[in-house]
Structures are given as C-alpha cells and as structure tokens.
Amino acid sequence: MQIIRFILGRIILFLDWATSPRPKKISSSELKAIQDKVKDMTIYEFRACPFCVRVRRFMKKNNISINTKDARRNKAFAQELINGGGKLQVPCLRIGDSSSTSGWLYESKDIILYLKKHLGISDEK
Numbered sequence: 001m002q003i004i005r006f007i008l009g010r011i012i013l014f015l016d017w018a019t020s021p022r023p024k025k026i027s028s029s030e031l032k033a034i035q036d037k038v039k040d041m042t043i044y045e046f047r048a049c050p051f052c053v054r055v056r057r058f059m060k061k062n063n064i065s066i067n068t069k070d071a072r073r074n075k076a077f078a079q080e081l082i083n084g085g086g087k088l089q090v091p092c093l094r095i096g097d098s099s100s101t102s103g104w105l106y107e108s109k110d111i112i113l114y115l116k117k118h119l120g121i122s123d124e125k
Contacts (some may be wrong), residue, residue: 009048016053021061031063037119038066043111044092045083046072051108058112061075062121066093 011116026034043059045052045065059066069077082088085104093111095103105111115121 009095012048012050012053017058021057023060024061025064034063035065038064038115040095040097041066042094043068044071044077044085044094045090046070049090054108055093055111056092058115062115062119064115064119 033091043052043055045055045068046069056068058064069080071078071081078088081090081092084094084102085092085106087106089106090108091108091111093105093114095105097112105114116123
C-alpha cells in the first residue's frame with residue numbers, strides 16, 4: 001500500500017507541475033494588499049495530497065503567497081497542527097500567528113471559500 005501511495009503521489013505532483021496555472025496579472029499595489037491580508041496565515045499540508053494541491057493551485061492562480069508547512073516531512077509541524085487545530089488533517093489554514101488567537105480551518109473547499117471572501121476574489125474564469 002505504501003508503494004502505491006508513493007507512486008500516486010508522484011503522479012499527482014507531476015500532473016500539478018505539468019498543468020500549473022498561470023497567475024492572474026495584477027498591479028503591484030493589488031499584490032501588496034493581498035500580501036498584507038495573508039501575512040499572518042499558514043497552510044499545513046502534505047505535498048502530494050490532492051486536496052492540498054487544489055489549494056496551492058488556487059493560491060498560485062490568484063497571486064496568494066501564504067507560508068506553507070509540510071506536516072508529513074516535519075514532525076514539529078505535525079505536532080503544531082495537532083496542538084493548535086486538534087487533529088492531523090490537511091490542508092489546514094491557520095489564521096493568525098502564534099502571538100494572537102489563531103483560527104484553524106480545515107477542508108480545501110472551505111479554505112478556498114474563506115480566501116475568496118477575505119481577499120474579495122470573484123469567481124470569474
């Protein structure tokens with residue numbers, strides 16, 4: 001089973017790389033506004049998780065740069081996720097930094113909806 005997961009993970013990463021979306025063209029002031037709104041956010045992920053790939057692709061397409069932490073490869077990040085969010089499930093968006101009260105949002109669709117609402121991104125194609 002571990003070999004199958006490894007192979008599927010590599011296929012997912014290859015397809016993500018091969019079909020990676022292009023970022024929308026935006027002004028530097030719009031980019032700065034996005035960066036300011038997401039500066040205290042962190043995404044906990046597993047690199048080959050298809051739901052994490054969905055969130056990363058949305059972020060790339062919309063010029064969103066959020067700090068990511070791979071909870072599979074780094075046990076300290078996994079423990080942060082368990083201690084803060086209550087479970088080892090990815091993707092997870094931590095809203096707020098360690099000095100403030102953090103919110104933890106699971107599920108790729110919920111994360112994308114939150115980012116759309118928080119950043120004022122429309123559903124245009």
